[in-house]
Amino acid sequence: MFYGELFFDYLKQYLKTKLAYRLDLLNELISDFISQIVNLVFILVVFQHTNFIKGWSQQEIIFIYGFFLIPFAVFSTFFNFWEFQEKYIIKGEMDRILTRPAHHLFQVVLETMDPESLAGVFTGLIIMGYAGYQLDLEIAWYDPFVFVLLVLSGVFLYGGVYIAIASLGFFIDAKTGISPMIYNIQSYGRYPVDIYNKVIRFVLTWILPFAFVGVYPSAYFLGREDLFVYVWITPVMGIVFFVIGVWLWNLGVKNYRGAGS
Amino acid sequence: MYSIEVKDLTKEFKSYRSREGLSGAIRDLFTREFNIVRAVDGISFNVKKGEMVGYIGENGAGKSTTIKMLTGILKPTSGSIQVNGRDPHKQREAFVRTIGVVFGQRSQLWWDIAVQESFRLLKKVYKVSDEQYQTHMHEVIEILEIEDLLNRPVRKLSLGQRMRCELAAALIHNPPLLFLDEPTIGLDVLVKLKIREFLKELNARYGTTVLLTTHDLTDIEALCQRVVMLDEGKIIYDGELQELRENWGGGKSAAIEFTHRIQLEQLTALTGHLPIRWEQENPLKFRAILESNEMTVSELLACVAPHIEVKDFRIEEVSTEEIVQKIYQKGFTTYA
Numbered sequence: 261m262f263y264g265e266l267f268f269d270y271l272k273q274y275l276k277t278k279l280a281y282r283l284d285l286l287n288e289l290i291s292d293f294i295s296q297i298v299n300l301v302f303i304l305v306v307f308q309h310t311n312f313i314k315g316w317s318q319q320e321i322i323f324i325y326g327f328f329l330i331p332f333a334v335f336s337t338f339f340n341f342w343e344f345q346e347k348y349i350i351k352g353e354m355d356r357i358l359t360r361p362a363h364h365l366f367q368v369v370l371e372t373m374d375p376e377s378l379a380g381v382f383t384g385l386i387i388m389g390y391a392g393y394q395l396d397l398e399i400a401w402y403d404p405f406v407f408v409l410l411v412l413s414g415v416f417l418y419g420g421v422y423i424a425i426a427s428l429g430f431f432i433d434a435k436t437g438i439s440p441m442i443y444n445i446q447s448y449g450r451y452p453v454d455i456y457n458k459v460i461r462f463v464l465t466w467i468l469p470f471a472f473v474g475v476y477p478s479a480y481f482l483g484r485e486d487l488f489v490y491v492w493i494t495p496v497m498g499i500v501f502f503v504i505g506v507w508l509w510n511l512g513v514k515n516y517r518g519a520g521s
Numbered sequence: 522m523y524s525i526e527v528k529d530l531t532k533e534f535k536s537y538r539s540r541e542g543l544s545g546a547i548r549d550l551f552t553r554e555f556n557i558v559r560a561v562d563g564i565s566f567n568v569k570k571g572e573m574v575g576y577i578g579e580n581g582a583g584k585s586t587t588i589k590m591l592t593g594i595l596k597p598t599s600g601s602i603q604v605n606g607r608d609p610h611k612q613r614e615a616f617v618r619t620i621g622v623v624f625g626q627r628s629q630l631w632w633d634i635a636v637q638e639s640f641r642l643l644k645k646v647y648k649v650s651d652e653q654y655q656t657h658m659h660e661v662i663e664i665l666e667i668e669d670l671l672n673r674p675v676r677k678l679s680l681g682q683r684m685r686c687e688l689a690a691a692l693i694h695n696p697p698l699l700f701l702d703e704p705t706i707g708l709d710v711l712v713k714l715k716i717r718e719f720l721k722e723l724n725a726r727y728g729t730t731v732l733l734t735t736h737d738l739t740d741i742e743a744l745c746q747r748v749v750m751l752d753e754g755k756i757i758y759d760g761e762l763q764e765l766r767e768n769w770g771g772g773k774s775a776a777i778e779f780t781h782r783i784q785l786e787q788l789t790a791l792t793g794h795l796p797i798r799w800e801q802e803n804p805l806k807f808r809a810i811l812e813s814n815e816m817t818v819s820e821l822l823a824c825v826a827p828h829i830e831v832k833d834f835r836i837e838e839v840s841t842e843e844i845v846q847k848i849y850q851k852g853f854t855t856y857a
Contacts, residue, residue, distance in 0.1 A: 262648070269645045277633045280674065356629060358594045359622045360646055361614045433537065514596050517534060518589050 263366060270370040292376055296383045303387060316452045319394045320482055326387030327481070328450045328474035331414030333380025339419045340372040342439065345429030355518055365423065365509050397481060410477035410491070413498030417472055418446070420501030423509050430512030442468065449474040465490070472497045523603075524698050524730040525568040525591065530600035532561040532586050560586040562754035563600065570697070573724055573731040575741035575762070578751035579849055584734045587751070588702050591732070592622050605698055618647060621691035625703035628683070629690045630675045636686050637671040640693060647694040657695045660726075664719050665689055681712035688716065692723070698730045699723075705740055717743045738841045752849065762841065769844050774810045775818055776802075777825070778833040783807070792824050805832075 278285045307322050316324075348354045348368065357367045425439050449470030453461045464471040472494045479487035535555045540548055561583040568574050578584045589595040590602060593609030593616055602609055605619040623629075630639040644654050662668055665685045670678060678686065684704065691699065701720075705713045717740065723729045735741060741748060741762065748765065750758035758765060782804045789799060796813040809821055818836055825831065 266645060269642055273631060273634065273638065273642055276638060277631065280633045352627070355589065355594050355624065356627060358613065359592055359617050359620075361618045361648075362646055363614070516595065518586075518595055 263362070266362060266366075267370060270373070271375065274373065274375065288376065292379050296379050300383055300386065304390075314452065314455050316455075317395075319391045320478075321451065323388055323391035323395065323482060324452065324474050324478040325450050326384050326389075326391055327478040329380050329384030329387065331411045331418065331473050333377050333384060334411065334415045335418040335422075336377035336380065337375055338369050338373055338415075339422045340374045340377075341368075341422050341426040344368065344372070344426045349429045349516070352518060354513075354516055358513070358516070364513055365506065392481070395482070397483075403481070406480060410480065410494055413495040414473035414477060416498035416502040417469060417494075420498075420503070420505030421468065423502075423505030427505070427508040427512040430515050446470045446473075451475070469497050469501065522570050523567045524570045524572070524605060525566075525732065526601075526603040527567070527587075527591070528565045528601045529563050530561055530565070530587070530590065530602060531559065531563050531598050532583075532590060532595065533598045534558045534560055559754050561590070564751075564754070564756045566749055566756060566759055568730060568732060570730055571724065571728040572747065573720070573733065573745045575745035575748040576732055576734045576751065577738070577741065577748055577845065578734075582751040583754040584751055585702060588700055588732070588734060592620060592700055593617060618694060619696055619698065621694070621696040621699045623687050623691045623699070623701045623704050625684070625701075625706040628675070629687055630683070632676050633674055635672045635674055636667070636678075639675065639686075640671075640690060643690055643693050649694050653695070654693070658689070658693065661689050661692050664722055666715070681708050684708060684712065684716065685719075688719065695727065696729070697727075699732070701731065701733045701735075703735055704733070705735060705737055713737070713740070720744055738845060742841055750845070750848070757848070766839075766841060766844060769848065773818070774808055774837045775821060776806065776808050776833075776835045776837060777831055778806050780830045780832045781805075783829060787829070788825070791828055792821065795820060795824065797821065808837075 278288075303322065303325055307318055307325075348357070354364075357364050357371075360367060421442065422439075425442060428438065445468055448456070448460070448464055449472075451474070453464055453471045453475050456464070461471075472490070476487060476490040477494050480491040534557070536558050537549075537553050537555045539545065540554070564583075564587070576584055576587070586595065590597050591604055591609060593613045596610045604616065607616045607619070609616050629643070630636065631642070640658070662671070665688060667682070667685050667689060670682050670686060675683060675686070688704070705716060708716070720731060721744065724731060731744070733740065733745065746761055746763070748758065748760070748762050749756055750765075785799060785801050785807075788807060792799075792809075796811070796816055798810045798812060800808045800810065802808060811818070811821070822831075822834070
C-alpha cells in the first residue's frame with residue numbers, strides 16, 4: 261500500500277509542478293487537445309480510402325487502431341523512458357534514486373510519468389466506439405473486464421520491452437539509437453498481422469510481440485475466432501515480457517557505475 | 522560499536538579505450554580494448570558511532586567511489602562493508618532508511634516546487650510519522666534558519682540557501698549516520714560557518730556519525746578529529762588530524778623585518794647557539810626556521826631584539842592544506 265500512497269503523492273507533486281507554470285499548462289492542454297482531434301480526423305479520413313485488406317474490413321482496421329491507442333496511452337503515461345539514459349545514467353541522477361528507500365524502477369516510473377498522455381485513452385475509446393457502432397458489435401456483460409485485462413496486458417508488454425531497452429543504458433556507455441528503432445517497429449502492431457509476410461508476422465508475435473497490443477486483443481471483440489488462441493495468451497505474454505524487463509533492469513542496477521563525482 | 526566497518530574493499534572499473542580514426546572506430550565495434558582501473562584498492566577502516574571523520578584525497582583518489590559503495594549505490598568488486606549493521610548494496614531499501622546523504626553537486630529537492638513540498642514528499646518516502654517530523658524537523662529548520670525559505674521554489678534559492686535546505690532534506694528521517702560529499706563546494710564563508718556550526722550541533726545533540734569528504738580542509742579542521750587520507754585508491758593515512766600536523770607539519774617559522782639593512786652573517790652570529798636556520802627574503806626581511814619543537818619563539822627574540830631593531834615580527838605555522846599538498850606532491854612515505 262506504501263507504493264499506492266507514494267503514487268498519489270508523486271502525482272500531486274507533478275500537478276503542483278505543472279501549476280507552477282500556469283501559462284505553460286494552458287498551452288499544453290490546448291495543444292494536446294488539438295493534436296488528439298487532428299489524430300482522430302486523420303485516422304478516419306485515411307481509413308475511408310481503404311476497403312478490404314486480406315479479409316479485414318475498413319471498420320475492423322479502424323477498431324484495431326482505436327484499441328491500440330488505449331494501452332499505448334497508458335504505457336506512455338508510465339513508461340516515459342526516452343530520456344532515461346541521458347538523465348539518469350549519463351548525468352548520474354540514478355545516484356539519488358538509489359539512496360532512497362523505495363524500489364528504484366518504481367521511483368523512475370513515478371519521476372518520469374506523463375499523465376497528459378492519458379488523453380489518448382479518450383481518442384481510442386471514441387474511435388473504437390465509432391467503429392464498433394458501424395460494425396454493430398454486441399457487448400456482453402463480461403466484455404469490459406476482458407477489455408481491461410487485455411489493455412493491461414498490452415501495457416505490461418510494452419512496459420517490459422521498454423524497461424529492457426532502458427536497462428541497456430546500464431551496460432552501454434554511449435547513447436544508443438535502439439529506442440527510436442523499436443518505436444518505429446511497434447507501429448506495425450496496429451495493423452492486422454496477416455497482411456505481412458511470414459517473417460514479419462513471426463517477429464511481431466514472438467520476438468517483439470507488438471501484435472499483442474493491437475491486432476490480437478482486438479480480434480476478441482471483433483469475434484475473429486481463428487485468432488482466439490492469441491487473445492488468450494496475451495496476458496501471458498504481458499507478464500513474461502514484463503518479468504524479463506524487470507529482471508534485466510535489476511541486473512543493470514547491479515552493474516551501475518555512477519557518473520563522475 | 523562501529524557505525525561503519527570496511528574490510529579489504531576494492532572496486533574495479535573497466536575503462537574502454539577508443540582507437541584512432543574511422544578505421545579504429547569500426548574495429549572498436551567488434552573488439553574493444555579496455556583497461557581495468559582500480560578506483561578503490563583494498564581499503565579497511567572503521568568508524569565509531571558518534572565520530573566525525575574527514576575523508577580526503579585528490580580528485581580521482583577514490584573518495585566518491587568509496588562513498589557510493591558505503592551508501593549502497595555501487596556494488597563492491599570485492600571486500601566487505603557493514604554500515605549500521607547492514608550490507609548497503611544487498612539490503613539497500615532497509616539500509617538507506619538509516620543514512621542521510623548529501624551530494625554537494627546534486628540536488629535532492631524538486632526544482633520547481635516549494636521546499637516544504639519536497640520535504641513533505643521525502644517524509645512520505647521515508648515513512649516518517651507526523652509527530653516525529655514535527656519535533657525533529659522543527660529543530661533542524663530552526664538551527665539552519667530556513668524557515669523563511671520553505672515556501673519558495675527551489676529554483677529561486679541561492680546556492681547557500683539551497684545547500685541548507687539540502688541538509689535539512691537529508692535529515693528528515695533523523696538518520697544516525699550522515700554522508701556528506703563536498704557539502705560546502707562553492708559556498709561563501711558565512712554559509713560554510715553556519716553549516717559547520719549546524720553539523721557540530723547535530724553531532725552533539727543526536728550523536729550523529731558524520732563522514733565528510735571535502736576539498737576545503739578548513740572544514741575538516743573545524744569538524745573532525747580524525748582524517749582518512751586516500752591516494753590512488755589506497756589509504757595512506759588514518760589517524761588524528763593533530764598528529765598529522767605535529768609529525769608532518771615541519772617546524773614553526775618566524776618572519777622578521779628589521780628597520781635597516783642587515784647581513785645574514787650578523788644574524789647567524791647572534792643565534793649560532795640556537796637550532797635555527799635563516800633564510801633571506803630581501804635586505805630587510807628574514808625568515809627564521811625553528812628546527813626543534815622545544816625551542817620557543819621568545820628565545821629567538823631575546824637573542825635578536827637587544828642588538829638589532831625589529832620592525833615587525835610574525836610567527837608562521839604551516840596550514841593543514843600545505844601539509845596535505847606536500848604529502849600528495851612528494852608521496853607519503855618519502856615525506857614521512
